[in-house]
């Protein structure tokens with residue numbers, strides 16, 4: 001209970017509390033097995049000639065590859081952190097590619113800690129149950145940090161960026177992949193606002209950051225060489241899988257006689273709002289941010 005209270009206090013929450021996020025992932029994580037056999041809980045990256053738009057899992061792993069490339073890790077022993085690691089899909093992908101890598105995953109979900117660590121058995125990866133705004137990872141100890149579709153749960157707040165900056169060694173990189181707003185929520189048109197509210201509610205997000213403000217905050221925190229890449233069109237093919245993948249999963253659950261949890265419905269609704277948001281290209285974009293300490 002004390003841990004939960006500590007997490008609630010440190011999350012600096014507007015819409016989603018740490019407990020709501022944890023509850024959501026404790027209940028909805030299993031649904032993602034249908035999205036990705038490797039338990040990647042993010043959208044994919046489509047590179048023509050390399051990934052086929054109808055092969056979802058290869059696009060999801062291509063996103064992992066793109067992120068790892070931007071971390072520019074050294075060949076020798078490296079320690080990295082996945083801030084908001086889900087079931088450790090990205091962690092396992094990184095360790096398969098970089099044999100001398102150790103990685104600490106951070107998540108609020110107890111379910112992900114237990115199940116994710118089973119998948120990580122016999123690897124140099126471990127998932128811990130902590131808040132990424134306030135981890136026990138020592139200062140200046142990490143050779144690279146990633147946050148894939150996770151900082152959105154804290155509205156891409158200064159507190160999560162600050163913690164990433166604290167744990168990184170000087171000269172090392174933070175890579176964020178996520179959807180961002182192109183303008184403040186108050187300036188969104190009715191359709192964009194509707195999609196924004198729907199996806200924040202369904203996915204327990206504390207609002208998503210405005211890309212220019214996030215860049216300014218990274219800069220103010222002392223990050224340098226900040227690169228912002230708009231990869232919306234590369235992500236679009238995997239977003240288009242949503243109307244097929246999630247309803248199909250729910251139909252299968254129904255025919256297996258399994259009860260459909262409220263979190264699964266929320267996941268379904270939020271995914272459709274994400275699809276709708278993707279159509280409002282002047283309001284939303286999907287980006288890879290790379291920033292060096």
Ligand SMILES: C[S@@+](CC[C@H](N)C(=O)[O-])C[C@H]1O[C@@H](n2cnc3c(N)ncnc32)[C@H](O)[C@@H]1O
Nearest residue numbers: 040041042084085086107108131132148150153
């Ligand atoms: C959409 S999942 C993405 C998981 C993973 N990055 C991936 O791409 O497969 C979001 C993750 O962020 C985690 N998360 C959200 N808010 C968090 C917080 N304040 N501290 C730690 N983890 C958090 C959730 O527990 C979940 O594991």
